[in-house]
Amino acid sequence: MAHALEQARAGAAAGEVPIGAVIVKDGVVIAAAHNAPRALTDPTAHAEILAIRAAAQHLGNERLDGCELWVTLEPCPMCAGAIAHARIGRLYYAAADPKGGAVEHGARVFEHEQCLHRPEVYTGIGESVAADLLRDFFRARR
Amino acid sequence: MAHALEQARAGAAAGEVPIGAVIVKDGVVIAAAHNAPRALTDPTAHAEILAIRAAAQHLGNERLDGCELWVTLEPCPMCAGAIAHARIGRLYYAAADPKGGAVEHGARVFEHEQCLHRPEVYTGIGESVAADLLRDFFRARR
Numbered sequence: 001m002a003h004a005l006e007q008a009r010a011g012a013a014a015g016e017v018p019i020g021a022v023i024v025k026d027g028v029v030i031a032a033a034h035n036a037p038r039a040l041t042d043p044t045a046h047a048e049i050l051a052i053r054a055a056a057q058h059l060g061n062e063r064l065d066g067c068e069l070w071v072t073l074e075p076c077p078m079c080a081g082a083i084a085h086a087r088i089g090r091l092y093y094a095a096a097d098p099k100g101g102a103v104e105h106g107a108r109v110f111e112h113e114q115c116l117h118r119p120e121v122y123t124g125i126g127e128s129v130a131a132d133l134l135r136d137f138f139r140a141r142r
Numbered sequence: 143m144a145h146a147l148e149q150a151r152a153g154a155a156a157g158e159v160p161i162g163a164v165i166v167k168d169g170v171v172i173a174a175a176h177n178a179p180r181a182l183t184d185p186t187a188h189a190e191i192l193a194i195r196a197a198a199q200h201l202g203n204e205r206l207d208g209c210e211l212w213v214t215l216e217p218c219p220m221c222a223g224a225i226a227h228a229r230i231g232r233l234y235y236a237a238a239d240p241k242g243g244a245v246e247h248g249a250r251v252f253e254h255e256q257c258l259h260r261p262e263v264y265t266g267i268g269e270s271v272a273a274d275l276l277r278d279f280f281r282a283r284r
Contacts, residue, residue: 042195043204043228044186053184062185077244077251078223085220086185099256102219106256107249109219114241114248 001094001126004070007034007047008133014039018133021047021071023055023064023088030067031055047071048079052086063087069119072130074101080109084117091119094130143236143268146212149176149189150275156181160275163189163213165197165206165230172209173197189213190221194228205229211261214272216243222251226259233261236272 007020011034023031033050037043048071056062068090069083074097083091093103102109103121110118149162153176165173175192179185190213198204210232211225216239225233235245244251245263252260 037204037227041198041202041204043198043206044191044195044224045204049186053186056183056185060183062179062183062187064185076223076227077219077249077257078221078227081218081220081223081244082186085179085218100258101256102223102249102251102254106254107219107244107251109244109249112244112248114243115219116242 001070001072001092003029003032004047004072004094005126005129005133007032008072008130011035011047012133012137018137019047019071019073021051021069023051024068024070025055025059025064025066030058044078046076046079048075049082052082052088056086065089068092072126073097073134074103074105074123076100077102077107077109080107083119084109084115087117088119090122092122092125094124094126095134096123096127143212143214143234145171145174146189146214146236147268147271147275149174150214150272153177153189154275154279160279161189161213161215163193163211165193166210166212167197167201167206167208172200186220188218188221190217191224194224194230198228207231210234214268215239215276216245216247216265218242219244219249219251222249225261226251226257229259230261232264234264234267236266236268237276238265238269 012018
């Protein structure tokens, strides 16, 4: 999660909402990204989506079986859906997101029968650091 | 929708699940795509995601205000989330998808308070043609 938080800080430095994600396979980081919708002019460019796309390219496989995704904030519906499509084995997220999350809030994407793959989900690791990064970012922009 | 169905047929011809999408602004098609996760080795490469990314590039803006998205199948959670992030004004889809849809089924992404933008939604235009394309595709693969 330290690596994902580092990505989040890099995002903030680039003027993007500070959310970072890394994908790990067999103990090795194979992809890392931060939110970048502004820089890329791409509304889908959340950290998780960019990391999933990079990992699939790295592995030469659209299915990321056996991979872990570490992200600093609870995924939104778009990212939770992508995690299911990619067959991510384990999802770790630092801070919960009552305003936009879709794992334990709102759409609860993994809890419907329409969801064809559910990762194991672990939460809270690095929570306060991740939440502070977001709070400081939005406070500075007001 | 005829244009989106044409994309779906092109997808089938390329060995991808036949789902097509186009984005229209001011009566002009500014992006068109079909599902391509296999060809692109990208689990996020659904027709809607590819069309949204192309439209944002075309407009030079990550927000697709005033745009319509026409797609041949009810969007999944990933694509519904992307539609909300992109601020698509109107969503038209042909066939409903009880097995994987997230607009009128399952996660019902637009119906939660965590969803910050809800498009107007219109359904059923071209429904039987879109459903037949999918049925024929999966029947041929069995």
